[in-house]
Amino acid sequence: MKQFCGCARYVYNRTLSLERSLYKKDNKHSFKYAEAANRLPEWKKKNPFLKECHSQVLQQSLKDLDQAYINFFRKRANFPKYKKKFRHDSIRFPQGVELDEAKQQIRLPKIGWVGYRKSRDIMGAIKNVTVSRRGEKWDVSIQTEYEVSLPAANPSxxxxxxxxxxxxxxxxxxxxxxxxxxxxxxxxxxxxxxxxxxxxxxxxxxxxxxxxxxxxxxxxxxxxxxxxxxxxxxxxxxxxxxxxxxxxxxxxxxxxxxxxxxxxxxxxxxxxxxxxxxxxxxxxxxxxxxxxxxxxxxxxxxxxx
Incomplete structure (x- = not known):
């Protein structure tokens, strides 16, 4: 998981470095996810360690950068910053995750089955899973989709x-x-x-x-x-x-x-x-x-x- 976080951070920071140089030349330059994703195969040839990481983890890292640029141009946030080791260690899996709640285990693509402490029941269909490190421990956040009926509101x-x-x-x-x-x-x-x-x-x-x-x-x-x-x-x-x-x-x-x-x-x-x-x-x-x-x-x- 540390290795995957390092790969995702490398792709994010290297892409941001390239995009920053383009933005300095032209303040109207906007980030294009498709162009950035097309660079990944070439980067994998030059940096074999990227091949060991799940491809969707790297793509999700670029999508995070895409959202950071959207927030900047819509004046909701400052210009995107580089990610730092230990402070921004997180990876996201959009699919391919399996869950065994009875055994309290989750299978992460290219990592395998990992035990976790169950804090609540998982309801609905899994949409994506984010794994992040805080200190020495790792947290897993599971986003699901299901329908709920809103209760009658308290009039107070x-x-x-x-x-x-x-x-x-x-x-x-x-x-x-x-x-x-x-x-x-x-x-x-x-x-x-x-x-x-x-x-x-x-x-x-x-x-x-x-x-x-x-x-x-x-x-x-x-x-x-x-x-x-x-x-x-x-x-x-x-x-x-x-x-x-x-x-x-x-x-x-x-x-x-x-x-x-x-x-x-x-x-x-x-x-x-x-x-x-x-x-x-x-x-x-x-x-x-x-x-x-x-x-x-x-x-x-x-x-x-």
Whole structure:
């Protein structure tokens, strides 16, 4: 799986490098998936290691780049960036996957049967499977298709306000305190990073410390995700219409450092605010709340701030 991730990352980054040079010459140049996919046979001849990877994994990597360009030209995201090892290790199989829920095993093309921990029943027809690495562990996300009947929506409505000291304050007076997982583990993480900086690069001790840092990052992310899921589920179950401010989280958490010519003001205070907003995961919370309300026949309504 590491090898497949490396091949997918290689194809993505090499294609992006080529496309960037073309874009610099002509700002109107757009990415064409078909042209990029046609280069793969030639690349496989020059780089035999690519032949060992499943061909559809490489194609799906190019489709991810295609979507990144679409988001850029539609002004939904910045220009595509290179993928980094360990940070962007994921592969997707659009077909050819088999599942044995009784034995808790999944067969991935060109990899074979792999055991997995079953967190929920798989319903419907499998459309694609994404395998990604977080720290030392691997996650498998199975996308399926099936029909559901929407339940009768709860007629209750409520407005919520986001904050740093109180994660959510509701119009009925209730509020939810934030867990701030990164803030709680920040000193421990800094201590491990200082320890890693003193150790010899590539040594056994540095490898052990890296694993501890990876485990801590995963624990922080899992704690945050667990809190967001529980909070969004509770609100979606009790209310069908939820009003929130249409907050631009990326703008709110942007750096206030400025430039040498025009340095920013209150940079330290602003960086602390940015850290708190990102630690609490506002964007993910809005996303979770939106699809959970829709699943229950409700709706998330964003109001001009």
């Amino acid at each position: 409505e409520i407005g919520i306000d986001m904050g740093v000291k109180r994660f959510v304050t509701m119009s009925n007076g209730d509020f939810v305190e934030p867990p701030n997982p990164f803030k709680q583990e920040r000193e421990k993480l800094a201590k491990l990073q200082r320890k890693l900086a003193r150790q010899k690069k590539g040594s056994r001790n540095s490898t052990k410390t890296k694993r501890k840092i990876a485990r801590l990052h995963r624990y922080i992310a899992d704690s945050r995700r667990d809190f967001l899921h529980k909070t969004s589920t509770k609100i979606a179950k009790n209310h069908s219409i939820v009003y929130v401010e249409d907050l631009k989280v990326s703008n709110m958490s942007a750096s206030a450092g400025g430039t040498k010519e025009s340095p920013g003001k209150n940079v330290r205070q602003k960086s602390g605010l940015n850290r708190s907003i990102l630690d609490q995961g506002w964007y993910s919370f809005f996303h979770m709340l939106s699809y959970k309300l829709e699943r229950g026949g409700g709706k998330l309504i964003k109001v001009d701030p």
